[in-house]
Amino acid sequence: MSQNDGVTRPLTRRPGRPLGGQLDVSRDVVLDAAERVIARDGANASIDAIAAEAGVTKPIVYDRVGSRADVATALAERLSERMAVAARSALGGRGFTRSSLASFIEANLRTVVDHRDLFLYVTGGSTDQTSLGRLVLAEQSVTPLAKALQNWRQRAGLDPSVADSWAYGMVGMLQMASLWVIGSPSANPRVVADQLAELLWYGLVGERRPDEQSNNYDP
Amino acid sequence: MSQNDGVTRPLTRRPGRPLGGQLDVSRDVVLDAAERVIARDGANASIDAIAAEAGVTKPIVYDRVGSRADVATALAERLSERMAVAARSALGGRGFTRSSLASFIEANLRTVVDHRDLFLYVTGGSTDQTSLGRLVLAEQSVTPLAKALQNWRQRAGLDPSVADSWAYGMVGMLQMASLWVIGSPSANPRVVADQLAELLWYGLVGERRPDEQSNNYDP
DNA sequence: CGAGGGAAGTTACCACGAGTAAGAAAGTGC
DNA sequence: GCACTTTCTTACTCGTGGTAACTTCCCTCG
Incomplete structure (x- = not known):
């Protein structure tokens, strides 16, 4: 949510399936990212921040790990x-x-x-x-x-x-x-x-x- | 916020200082209300709910008790x-x-x-x-x-x-x-x-x- | 006795985060 | 070639903490 500042700026990427086949983001990759974010930014890490760190978006986190x-x-x-x-x-x-x-x-x-x-x-x-x-x-x-x-x-x-x-x-x-x-x-x-x-x-x-x-x- | 369902219904009271002098709502009254709400509705009680139980609004809670x-x-x-x-x-x-x-x-x-x-x-x-x-x-x-x-x-x-x-x-x-x-x-x-x-x-x-x-x- | 200022609340709002719905692009099968 | 599925993104809703702005009352002072 923090990078969505300019509505006028054209989106870097339209929504949809990524070009190179499946995004290889497993559950462990998300959890690794979560640990990095927590270590860097403290214990009040949001799901958004975790997703960003993993290079994906929030629904991916919900799919791979859960709530x-x-x-x-x-x-x-x-x-x-x-x-x-x-x-x-x-x-x-x-x-x-x-x-x-x-x-x-x-x-x-x-x-x-x-x-x-x-x-x-x-x-x-x-x-x-x-x-x-x-x-x-x-x-x-x-x-x-x-x-x-x-x-x-x-x-x-x-x-x-x-x-x-x-x-x-x-x-x-x-x-x-x-x-x-x-x-x-x-x-x-x-x-x-x-x-x-x-x-x-x-x-x-x-x-x-x-x-x-x-x-x-x-x- | 849960009782503010009908926008068409005229407000029971316009904003401003209450009629009968000071609202006699001390810190302890607020905390008593908080305990009642928690006992009734569980541990995830919001500040709004506490305020409503005390018969006041949120800023009063912040004034009497704090965050x-x-x-x-x-x-x-x-x-x-x-x-x-x-x-x-x-x-x-x-x-x-x-x-x-x-x-x-x-x-x-x-x-x-x-x-x-x-x-x-x-x-x-x-x-x-x-x-x-x-x-x-x-x-x-x-x-x-x-x-x-x-x-x-x-x-x-x-x-x-x-x-x-x-x-x-x-x-x-x-x-x-x-x-x-x-x-x-x-x-x-x-x-x-x-x-x-x-x-x-x-x-x-x-x-x-x-x-x-x-x-x-x-x- | 009327106006100004402060006291005391209320409404309405913002920010932000969890969770989800809707839609768009790439691939797949007939 | 066209529907369908998969897989992801965008964009939204909803609830909650916290606050700003504004409204009313009262009290005092000229």
Whole structure:
């Protein structure tokens, strides 16, 4: 819409099918373009801008990917895949230890920092009726995590029914921490990751201690 | 705009200053109307609808409260205040124990469930440039929690520098768990709260155990 | 007591973005 | 050669946030 300034100017091209056969613009090409636009212009990227970056027009985007929510979901898949890769590489086949938990968290935080605006686009609302879309997209991280937790708890002889709650809780914790780290340059991902690992570790491994220990906490 | 259907119908009132002195529409009246609209029509409530519910027009809303983001922030203040009240009442002056932690979490979850659409409105994007607004608004819960954590850790002789990370992390955990509970009717707030308390408790109270215990976890 | 100025709202508008309908050019089959 | 299909573009509708311009009332001052 921004290049349609002069009505008097003759159109560079009349509408119709392009000359050289099919426009070879696949779904992935559109999504690549979306990522470029978001990285360049920020998280409030319009479908028009994405289409322009891909060298096509809006209906192509709708045909190849879908609505804006679909674009966000597709990009969420990409981002969570990247986070999984980073996390796996950070763990490097080590067993599940406190320090590997910290590495896992740190890898997630750093991936978000590296894809700051993509993260904001993906977690950023679209208040439609699908404000629950954020959940749908979080589930891309939640589902494998819940599965891993469940397997591990089961093998360790611990109650596996906590897997879902914990997975949602941990993903939410990571998302909020990421948002915080993104927003405040003073926050150091390594330190934050270590502190969150400290918070989670003892609960994860099923440490027990006598209940009802009063510390005189006043919220 | 929805009641302006008939152009032929004479206006009920010409523009201008109202007859009976000042229109007694305070900021709180507007915010009350906003809550009613959101509760009735869902989280995707427009400023027009809010104004209509308050019996005024859009510019009044902008004068009394501000932009849409300001409305969301103001409503976030109200919601977080309500959550704090519910949590305090659930704790009832008990000390900080595992079961009181579970009560705290459960109170939060139930408050969100009771104000489902308000929660969705408040946490629901508005991708402007202030997608970080979600963080700003989360800080209404984070700040007091961080303060409490810091005081408590200090008095208990534990490292207080974890307070910020933990507060952001816990608020994120609560928000995501709330979203999940809202979306899936099968999730029981009491059970989820207990499970999350289980996850957090041992880390919060500073349980120590020999590091590097391998459980052969494979993410 | 009448005119001017400010206070307080309303109408009407703009900008902009999501999503879609209608139409035009290139290719395809008979 | 002509209808038909495919594939794309243009141009539109619709809803919403935000604002400008204008209208009316009241209060004060000469």
